[in-house]
Amino acid sequence: MIDNAPADPIPIAQALIRCPSVTPVEGGALTVLEDLLRPMGFTCTRLRFGPPDAAVENLFARLGDGPPHFCYAGHTDVVPPGERGWDDSPFSGLVRNGLLYGRGACDMKGGIAAFLAGLADFLRANPHPRGSISLLITGDEEGPSIDGTAKVLEWMQANGQIPDMALVGEPTSKVTLGDTLKIGRRGSMTARITLHGTQGHSAYPQKADNPIHRLIRVLHRLTTEPLDAGSEWFEPSTLQVTGFDVGNAASNVIPGEARAMISIRFNDLHTSADIAARIQAALDAEDARADLAISVSGESFLTRNDAFVEGLQRAIHRATGRDARLDTGGGTSDARFIADYCPVAELGAVGATMHQVNEHAPVAELRDLASLYRAVLEELLP
Structure with a gap:
């Protein structure tokens, strides 16, 4: 050649x-x-x-x-x-x-x-x-x-x-x-939340703990406040809820757990550890019994x-x-x-x-x- x-x-x-x-x-x-x-x-x-x-x-x-x-x-x-x-x-x-x-x-x-x-x-x-x-x-x-x-x-x-x-x-x-x-x-990461409640009859909510309501409040905390306004070389970081599921086919049953998936693209003002801590803080603020799984594809x-x-x-x-x-x-x-x-x-x-x-x-x-x-x-x- x-x-x-x-x-x-x-x-x-x-x-x-x-x-x-x-x-x-x-x-x-x-x-x-x-x-x-x-x-x-x-x-x-x-x-x-x-x-x-x-x-x-x-x-x-x-x-x-x-x-x-x-x-x-x-x-x-x-x-x-x-x-x-x-x-x-x-x-x-x-x-x-x-x-x-x-x-x-x-x-x-x-x-x-x-x-x-x-x-x-x-x-x-x-x-x-x-x-x-x-x-x-x-x-x-x-x-x-x-x-x-x-x-x-x-x-x-x-x-x-x-x-x-x-x-x-x-x-x-x-x-x-x-x-x-x-x-x-930008960095890229995914957070998967499984929030645990107590299953029960929808007519007797006092006997159950609805994980959907609690998870909605967690997501509200995470999505209402911007992560940042951008930096010198990067656009603002984004946090998007990309999945929400309870697997419940019965209208009169409060499910025992609810799941959400979040995709975050973050700039040089953050690390994945910072974002994970922010998500955990939102769970803690709602006294959520939850499993949090974080996967990071890159900082x-x-x-x-x-x-x-x-x-x-x-x-x-x-x-x-x-x-x-x-x-x-x-x-x-x-x-x-x-x-x-x-x-x-x-x-x-x-x-x-x-x-x-x-x-x-x-x-x-x-x-x-x-x-x-x-x-x-x-x-x-x-």
Whole structure:
């Protein structure tokens, strides 16, 4: 691939799309990447984590061993295509009317292909680059995210492979390529409350303890007072009741328990522990006998490394002519794991059709993204 000028991301993206790598199946996608990276001089390491019957395949590849160490992170796993609605096979990788079609074209096999093409062009011009370059590619981003990036990072730390900076190639541009650079994400957590009462006849409420009434008061305490008004880089945190259930089919029975589910997206003014304490305080205020289960998919983070962020901004402007807006919106990504180890940002294509039927990416945009990623390497590893 290095012998061809310029490197084209489209054949690479097609090869990846044709691998049916629905989480947690590897589907041959990591093999495609290894076959491209080894001739460039990369040392490739397959990392397998999880139960034997559903283990996740991951790939770590590195070129060079000195500082600064730049890491590109992404995922080859995709969400299921669904059973109907596609004009062609979701794993066809067809190009039609200037668009590349297939599951992962947008999120994010197209992005990985663009990075490899940009990397090939960079190495052609810089056969002995300063520092080192690595790729952290997981097969567990669209799934539970247990046996993917988080486990690979633990392995990297144990083996002296933690980078100085990392770029996640998620499709983060909003309208045009390079208009947005993500430098942080909100935290995300779920709270499940099971509030216990005393079952009884609705005609004799004095002989029962209605958990529904008590749970409603708890939720009222949690939803009437905003968590905050936002911070310098983040929008206000949100707390949304996403489930309420008592499993009661009888109209004349006061149930013995009531359950609620709450989804919280929080900014850098909070930690998950702070939010959990707030929920527990609302339960305590109502003398609630309750079980509280908290699951945290990620803490909020903000990358404040000026040299890294400014280098990315220069690369975006040089490749696209745009001044990227620094942003922290949206859901979560694997950047939440990387942020515990090194400065991390997110930069990729426009995510207009990710997870949709007939997912596609403009061919021209993927080629422009390859040029952008080459500019990133030139700025950060001059």
